[in-house]
Amino acid sequence: MADEPRQTLLKKDYHENCPGCKVDQLKELKTGLPMRELIRDFNIAKREEDIGYYSGYVGSAFMVGRALTSVFWGLVADRYGRKPVIIMGTITVVIFNTLFGLSVNFWMAIATRFLLGSLNGLLGPIKAYAVEIFREEYQALGLSIVSTAWGIGLVIGPALGGFLAQPAEKYPNIFSKESLFGRFPYFLPCLSVSIFAMGVTIASFWLPETLHKHSKNNKSRDELYDALEAAQESCTKEITQKDEVRELASNESLLKNWPLMSSIIIYCIFSLHDMAYTEIFSLWAVSPRKLGGLSYSTQDVGEILAISGFSLLVFQLPLYPYVERLLGPVLSIPLLQSYPFTAMLSGLTLSLSINCASILKNVLSESIVTGLFILQNKAVDQHQRGAANGIAMTAMSLFKAFGPAGGGSLFSWAEKRQDASFLPGEQMVFFILNVVEAIGVLMTFKPFLAQRNA
Missing domain, CATH: 1.20.1250.20 (MFS general substrate transporter like domains)
Incomplete structure (x- = not known):
């Protein structure tokens, strides 16, 4: 040996x-x-x-x-x-x-x-x-398509890796x-x-560019020469000064833009929650029954992830613009707290319950994220939109990097307290997830979450 x-x-x-x-x-x-x-x-x-x-x-x-x-x-x-x-x-x-x-x-x-x-x-x-290519009434649909791409990857990615x-x-x-x-x-x-x-x-290469440079303040040379010849020198100076003041105001630091930053902070909270939930759900599903888990195989977990991903495809495209006004993050809280009791079920009842719960959780999460995408992009002018989304992606990436490690550590700690009198085992895990969710929910109210005045 x-x-x-x-x-x-x-x-x-x-x-x-x-x-x-x-x-x-x-x-x-x-x-x-x-x-x-x-x-x-x-x-x-x-x-x-x-x-x-x-x-x-x-x-x-x-x-x-x-x-x-x-x-x-x-x-x-x-x-x-x-x-x-x-x-x-x-x-x-x-x-x-x-x-x-x-x-x-x-x-x-x-x-x-x-x-x-x-x-x-x-x-x-x-x-x-996605925001700029659609008219305002269809921006929710445009951003939901971006989220749908994640659902497609969730279905196709694991299958592609497994087969090839x-x-x-x-x-x-x-x-x-x-x-x-x-x-x-x-x-x-x-x-x-x-x-x-x-x-x-x-x-x-056939995509139309949405960042247009031919705005009123950015005319072509010929148009500018014509305007200069038609306008008197004093009027030209006055217009130029007003344009400079407007440009300076619009270029104010994005970090001081509270409607943008408040939506990014909430976005990070929910991103942390979703990454921790994804890690904890998978660990919980494969944990043995004696520790409060489902004793699922990794293949079973893969099927649940694939079904949840496919559900996003069905939901995001035709249904999201209508459901957006009706659903909110509050519904995720009682849903998550019911997970530990789902482990008491078995057979077909367990399979249906856990798949329905997983689908609903993913749908609610995507509704929250897509709504925050809209707020972030409406909080800035077009010429700052790329940088604003870059800041959001940087912050979200840092929080998502911590999510799996934090979720895994939390789950390991909770499994060691199966005999605790208060929220034993996995009940504590999902309770803490709900605390994070509740913090995010509270942040969605004024005065924390601000919206830009039109």
């Missing part, structure tokens, strides 16, 4: 009923790639327990890169337009997602994920674009172990995403 390679020993320790293995399998469901095997193949983990530790770094590298550069890409979008940043972001996906699939060691994987996050400034400008990763082992008749896909077992799903991103890049 002592002479066996360390990698072989690690593989022998892997089994479905191991709690650590289940946790890492859950990460695979979220990333779309078998992260556990990926880290193992890099031969950097000395023990089986260390694999989750290293996979966390790979997972967070993208978020750190995005947090560092979102404001910069927002400023670029305000200066040069939304379209160039969108095209640059999709090209970045093509290049660095492909390189990630070709990673030969842990540090190459970290670097490619970090660069993918740093050079991909898509989300902020896309939110600005390690093709030489799964489809030996098509892919040999000596081929490129045999030597790089995680290259095929990455390549598939890159090919799709290339198609999106090409299609993006």
